[in-house]
Amino acid sequence: MSTPPPVLELRGLTVRFGSVAALHRVGVTLDGGRITCVLGENGSGKSTLVSVLSGLTPHDEGDLLLDGVAVRFVSPRAARAAGIATVWQDLAVAPLLSVWRNLVLGAEPTRGRWPLRRLDAEAARGTTVRALERVGVTGVDPDQPVNSLRAGERQSLAIARALHFGARALVLDEPTAPMTIAQQTLVGQAVLRARAEGLAVVLVTHNPRYAHLVGDRYLLLARGQVAGDLTRADVDADDLTRLMAGGEELTALTTRLRELHPELGER
Numbered sequence: 001m002s003t004p005p006p007v008l009e010l011r012g013l014t015v016r017f018g019s020v021a022a023l024h025r026v027g028v029t030l031d032g033g034r035i036t037c038v039l040g041e042n043g044s045g046k047s048t049l050v051s052v053l054s055g056l057t058p059h060d061e062g063d064l065l066l067d068g069v070a071v072r073f074v075s076p077r078a079a080r081a082a083g084i085a086t087v088w089q090d091l092a093v094a095p096l097l098s099v100w101r102n103l104v105l106g107a108e109p110t111r112g113r114w115p116l117r118r119l120d121a122e123a124a125r126g127t128t129v130r131a132l133e134r135v136g137v138t139g140v141d142p143d144q145p146v147n148s149l150r151a152g153e154r155q156s157l158a159i160a161r162a163l164h165f166g167a168r169a170l171v172l173d174e175p176t177a178p179m180t181i182a183q184q185t186l187v188g189q190a191v192l193r194a195r196a197e198g199l200a201v202v203l204v205t206h207n208p209r210y211a212h213l214v215g216d217r218y219l220l221l222a223r224g225q226v227a228g229d230l231t232r233a234d235v236d237a238d239d240l241t242r243l244m245a246g247g248e249e250l251t252a253l254t255t256r257l258r259e260l261h262p263e264l265g266e267r
């Protein structure tokens, strides 16, 4: 049996803003059932990577492959429909609507036949409670507005939604606002669930301890290029802390890695 293609693959992917290459010939494969943490100093291209995967920014050169098929998204809706779910730092879901409305948004269950067909709110509530339980969230009233949820619960809701709709990849841009340990734990649980269900998880994080705890792989970006592609076996939490602490060390590492591996320059 031939092995399936990775869920996501970037080949020579380049994104330019005017004369600046925010990503320059980035090559990486993102397998299902793995959490890849994306690390790098400010301006290294992390947000641009998230933006390409989520359909906000089209790439200029190279290929983005989803399950082995080249894709080019024209909108976030197109990326979502193709199976790449992005959990944004701020609220991507509709804040004033209820939790259940947010979960089923765009695919609301109905009952009855046309012209009497109407929204089946009871079914949607049940679906929501089950979808949240699947990612480890209990005790949330499906009727409460989303803006009454805590930050971690909101992210978990977005992850629950992604799993419910059968996403292939989950992209998370870590909130810059600090979350309590309890809320981080909640999100961590949901992320691990997504991994267990075989999604390719891409996690932009500034928290090295968290990255080391949940990550399987670490993609280091520097000036829009891949400066390192490490696994848990290559680094410990202290290594990651140092790598993330300052750009200098990352730049030094980049230089060193390029000396040792000239092929990195070709990526």
Ligand SMILES: Nc1ncnc2c1ncn2[C@@H]1O[C@H](COP(=O)(O)OP(=O)(O)OP(=O)(O)O)[C@@H](O)[C@H]1O
Binding pocket: 017, 020, 021, 022, 040, 041, 042, 043, 044, 045, 046, 047, 048, 049
């Ligand atoms: N919309 C844009 N227009 C022009 N230049 C941009 C745009 N978005 C990003 N850039 C540039 O592309 C490069 C990569 O930026 P990006 O935001 O992806 O980095 P980052 O690693 O996410 O940084 P941060 O940690 O500060 O969010 C930077 O030089 C940035 O100035």
